[in-house]
Amino acid sequence: MGEADQITETTRRRDDLSSTPSNEPVPAGPGMDDPMYAAQQPEEKKTFWQRVKEPGSVWQIIFAALLAIAIGLIVTTQVEEVHPAAIAITAIPGTLWLRALRAVVLPMIVTAMIMAIQRLRKMTQGGGKAGKLARWTIGYYVITTIIAVAHSCILVGLVWSKLMQPVSGDQLKVDEDDQETIDERKEFAVHDVVVDMFESLIPSNIVDALATDSLLAVLVTAVVIGYVIKPGGALMRAVEEVEVMIMRIITVLIYLAPIGVFHLIMPNLFRLDIAEIGLNLGILIGGTLAGMVLHLFIIIPAIFFAFTRKNPYTMWIKCSPAWITAWGTASSAATLPVTIRCVLERGVPVTVTKFAVPLGCLINMDGTAIYFPIVVVFMAATQGITLGVTDYIIVVLLSTLASIGTTPIPSSSLVLTVMIAQSVGVPITGMYAVVVAIDWFLDRFRTAVNVSCDTFAAIIVTKVTGIKDEDDETQYTEELNATPDSLREPSGRGEEKA
Numbered sequence: 001m002g003e004a005d006q007i008t009e010t011t012r013r014r015d016d017l018s019s020t021p022s023n024e025p026v027p028a029g030p031g032m033d034d035p036m037y038a039a040q041q042p043e044e045k046k047t048f049w050q051r052v053k054e055p056g057s058v059w060q061i062i063f064a065a066l067l068a069i070a071i072g073l074i075v076t077t078q079v080e081e082v083h084p085a086a087i088a089i090t091a092i093p094g095t096l097w098l099r100a101l102r103a104v105v106l107p108m109i110v111t112a113m114i115m116a117i118q119r120l121r122k123m124t125q126g127g128g129k130a131g132k133l134a135r136w137t138i139g140y141y142v143i144t145t146i147i148a149v150a151h152s153c154i155l156v157g158l159v160w161s162k163l164m165q166p167v168s169g170d171q172l173k174v175d176e177d178d179q180e181t182i183d184e185r186k187e188f189a190v191h192d193v194v195v196d197m198f199e200s201l202i203p204s205n206i207v208d209a210l211a212t213d214s215l216l217a218v219l220v221t222a223v224v225i226g227y228v229i230k231p232g233g234a235l236m237r238a239v240e241e242v243e244v245m246i247m248r249i250i251t252v253l254i255y256l257a258p259i260g261v262f263h264l265i266m267p268n269l270f271r272l273d274i275a276e277i278g279l280n281l282g283i284l285i286g287g288t289l290a291g292m293v294l295h296l297f298i299i300i301p302a303i304f305f306a307f308t309r310k311n312p313y314t315m316w317i318k319c320s321p322a323w324i325t326a327w328g329t330a331s332s333a334a335t336l337p338v339t340i341r342c343v344l345e346r347g348v349p350v351t352v353t354k355f356a357v358p359l360g361c362l363i364n365m366d367g368t369a370i371y372f373p374i375v376v377v378f379m380a381a382t383q384g385i386t387l388g389v390t391d392y393i394i395v396v397l398l399s400t401l402a403s404i405g406t407t408p409i410p411s412s413s414l415v416l417t418v419m420i421a422q423s424v425g426v427p428i429t430g431m432y433a434v435v436v437a438i439d440w441f442l443d444r445f446r447t448a449v450n451v452s453c454d455t456f457a458a459i460i461v462t463k464v465t466g467i468k469d470e471d472d473e474t475q476y477t478e479e480l481n482a483t484p485d486s487l488r489e490p491s492g493r494g495e496e497k498a
Contacts (some may be wrong), residue, residue, distance in 0.1 A: 035252060035443045055255040058321045064258035064266055065324050074268025082270040091267035094328075100253055101334040104246050108337060110222045111243040112354035117226025118236070119351040132465050137356045139242045140457055141364040142404070148301060148366040149399045152291045152373045153392045160287035164280050164381035216362050217334065233378030257338065258323065261328035268440060281434060284378045288442050291370040292449045300366075300456050302434050307363060315346060319455045325389040326451035327444045332361045335451050343458045349469045360454035365403040367449030371442065372399035375435055390423040398423055419471045 052059040075082060120130035203209035203217035210218060229236055253260075301312035316323075319342040326335040336358065343353045373395050380387055387395070402416040417435070418428055 005145075005321065010110050016412070056351060058318075058324075061261055061321050061324050062256040064262040065328065067263035068262045069226075071465055072266045084387030087267045087270045089118065091263060094260050094265075094267070097253065097256055098264060098329050098331070098334055100249075101260075101329070101337060102331070103197060104249050104253070104334070105333045105336050106210065106215070106218060107242060108246050108250070108340075109215065109219055109358045110225075111338070112238050113219055113222035114226035114229060114236075114239050116244065116351055116354035118229070118231060120355070121227065121231075133352065133355060133461065133467060136461050136464050137457070138363075140461060144300065144303070144366055144457075145364065145369050145398070145400055145403055148369040149373065149396045151294060151299065152370040152395055152399075154436060155294070156374050156377045157387070157392055158242055160283055160303055161377050161381050161386070163283050164378060166384040206373050219358060219362060232430060241387070250341075254321075254338060254341065257325060260267060261325060262267060264328040268444075280378065280382055281432075281438060284374060284435075285438065285442065287374045288371055289445060291374065292367055292445055295366060296368060296449050296452055300453055304456050304460060308463045310459075312456065315459065316452060319343070319452070322455060323448040323452045327448040330440070330443045330447050332365075332447055332450050332454075335447070336361050339451055339454055343455055346455070346459060348458045348462050349467050351469065352467050353458060356458045356461050357454055360450075360457055363404045364457065365446075365450050366453045367446030369403035370449070371446055372402060372417065372420055376421045376424065376426060376462065378435070378454070379421055379429065379431050380424075382428065382431045382459055383425060384431060387424060387426075394424055395420060 048059075051057055054060075054415075120133065126438075200214060200216045201220050203214060203221060206217075206221055208214075209221065229239075283315040296316075297313075304310070304312040304315070319339075322335060322339040325338045326332065329335055332339075340353055340357050341362070343357055344350065373392075376395055377387060398420045402420060418432070421428060
């Protein structure tokens with residue numbers, strides 16, 4: 001009878017609440033303050049305008065990017081030449097925002113990796129999924145990079161190389177200034193790249209690695225520290241506090257993303273001279289973008305659907321703040337805070353996010369891998385040189401190593417392009433200056449592809465490994481921006497989590 005009385009009492013209270021006038025105070029019934037009770041209430045669906053007005057929302061970033069592109073193209077087509085001072089001054093807000101993003105990347109990678117390894121150690125003690133996460137993450141990144149290089153070489157060899165035409169001797173002539181740059185980059189040999197890639201894993205001086213932004217060395221160091229640090233100790237609490245501070249700074253920077261993206265895209269479009277794009281350069285641009293479209297919208301979605309049985313295009317659109325920011329900044333490292341936020345919003349566990357996304361930022365360069373073969377063939381075809389099957393195999397191997405070893409900063413692939421071209425006997429001519437001139441434009445698309453592939457990878461790895469957040473860890477919610485501490489603080493009682 002006790003249960004029946006309690007149910008009757010609860011029903012009576014609900015009837016009283018429903019009949020209470022809106023201008024009178026509502027009595028607090030039992031369980032009204034319970035998070036479980038609040039979680040059961042239907043959420044109000046936000047209107048489109050409400051979503052647009054949210055600080056740093058995806059719609060604000062999209063509108064800012066479209067407005068910047070529209071203004072940039074209008075000015076470029078209507079004005080004969082934009083004054084360099086106007087470009088420099090217009091870019092100041094975007095440059096400052098980009099510098100601020102880069103400033104938080106290093107401490108974010110350190111804290112994220114340390115805390116991810118700590119969580120993985122817990123999982124190892126309770127059943128062991130740390131090794132599986134590492135194997136699948138690294139294996140996935142390497143395999144997709146090889147796929148990207150392979151299909152790029154096939155398309156270039158069968159299609160794009162047939163359309164490119166040899167150019168005259170004057171166009172192949174190298175300017176004195178460009179020759180100095182080429183001579184400097186010629187010093188890089190194939191074995192040097194391989195040796196440097198492995199040496200960059202272990203820093204000889206940790207302080208120097210931090211000072212010079214050697215992100216791969218910093219990541220490996222953070223993994224080691226995360227494994228040996230004492231759980232719950234004073235140093236671990238300090239790491240958690242630093243992470244909370246970084247999250248608060250990142251929240252502010254994400255609010256400012258529309259302004260930053262606008263002032264990064266528009267000045268760069270001022271430099272685009274459409275009239276100077278000839279046949280060969282048009283094929284270079286079109287071939288590069290076609291390879292990226294094939295990889296991003298067909299190959300990777302097919303892999304994603306095969307593992308998760310989810311709609312890849314819906315997921316990609318929902319992660320649009322990440323790849324739009326990547327397009328605007330041309331830097332995977334600078335986009336890392338936004339990428340992590342988007343991945344967490346998709347329900348990926350904190351542990352997987354903080355391990356897979358920073359690692360992908362450093363070694364998952366599918367867009368760059370697609371770019372290397374077509375640039376090498378571009379420089380060869382304009383000289384009347386035809387590459388053989390053996391040459392393409394060398395390009396595949398070197399492009400895979402080079403894309404993994406390249407740094408996640410703008411135009412870092414230009415140095416490695418010279419090395420790959422020389423390895424297959426392609427001389428560096430004046431066409432290299434053309435590649436350099438247009439690289440800033442294509443680099444934005446490469447970065448957007450790289451970041452997009454990182455978001456797909458995090459969800460695939462989560463599905464394969466089956467890793468979930470522990471009961472005392474709070475999943476990402478929309479309130480994270482207001483309370484970034486929720487990523488590290490226990491929720492109190494696991495049964496109260498919605």
